[in-house]
Every structure is written in structure tokens, then in C-alpha cells.
Amino acid sequence: NAGVMQNPRHLVRRRGQEARLRCSPVKGHSHVYWYRQLPEEGLKFMVYLQKENIIDESGMPKERFSAEFPKEGPSILRIQQVVRGDSAAYFCASSPEGDYGYTFGSGTRLTVV
């Protein structure tokens, strides 16, 4: 009974490269969320998706960041032309339909050098 699977666990990118973060939700969960966490700070909401739809992207920077949750395959958070300020832990979470808490993945720690 796998939980939320995120990969890679650690990702190092040079400034200007692209970062792709993957997330497979708990089987049967139809809602996926991406959060970003800086050291000693809280979780900042980025985007909420359902299959093939972006429901709420109010926390996502307008430029360089995009997310998708295709019909088949994992959800992808894509960061183009990364900058040092993008270095953070990115957590994906999923939930079933209904008013339930989230199950989080173990996160991807992105370091931009």
C-alpha cells in the first residue's frame, strides 16, 4: 500500500537549467497538491490539481513554474531556468475525495548551484 511517491529525493541543478519533480499520489487519491518549504519556514501552497486539470495555481509564480497531472502517469512540477532562490524542499501531497487530511510524499530537495 504505497504512499505518495516523489522522485528524485535530491536534485542538484545549475542556474539556468530545468528541474522536473515527479509525484505519484496514493492509489485512489484524485487530488494532488504541491508545496514548497524553505529551511525554518512553513509550507507554502503552490498548486492544486486533479487529473488533467489545474484547479488552483494561486501560489505558483507566474513565470518559470508549471505543473501538470496527466491522465496517465505522475504529476510533474517543472521549474525552468532555475535560480538560487528556487532552492527548497518541494513536497507533494494527495487526498481522496471528501474532507480529509493530506498524505505527503518524502519531498524533493532541490539545490541550485
Added chain:
Amino acid sequence: RKEVEQDPGPFNVPEGATVAFNCTYSNSASQSFFWYRQDCRKEPKLLMSVYSSGNEDGRFTAQLNRASQYISLLIRDSKLSDSATYLCACRTGGFKTIFGAGTRLFVKA
């Protein structure tokens, strides 16, 4: 003003102590509330949902005060393993959840 605010702590308590955390939220339309636990460099894990009538799970008790817009978490008989950061979270319609920055707890022998 942050949507969800918590005292960052740290709270340093001896084993066996009772400790309480409060969390305030600014959006009166918030409908659902949760407490999560996050260990250092790990993912948050759902500790418990918070219901209007209050709820208890073993040594943990959560309360909601809608009039004053705060939720609380009480931990009785603290264990060393309770040392972690405790995040409160609020959901306002839809499924988007806003998290507080967390309260750090250290339980010492």
C-alpha cells in the same frame, strides 16, 4: 497578517509534562482544521483532524474555537518521541490547505 499563525517556540518540556499549542486563523470562512507533525528533514504527517466538538486520540486532544478563530493541541504525558514541529492547517472551501509555520517541541529526559 498571516492566514494561519503559530508561536514558533521552541517549547522545552520534561518527559511526562503536559504541553499545549495554540494556532489562530484569520479567515472566518475556514471550514476544516488539522494538526500535522513534522520531524526534522522529513515530510509532514497528519496527526489528527480537529472537529467542532473537540476530539481526542490517546494523549492528544484537539479543540476548535470558531468564535475566537483558534485551534489548540494538548499533549499529555509527553514522551521523548513527541519532539517534533507541530503544524496547524486550515482549509477554506475547496481542498486547498494553508499551513502555519509550526511550533517546535523538545521533550527532554
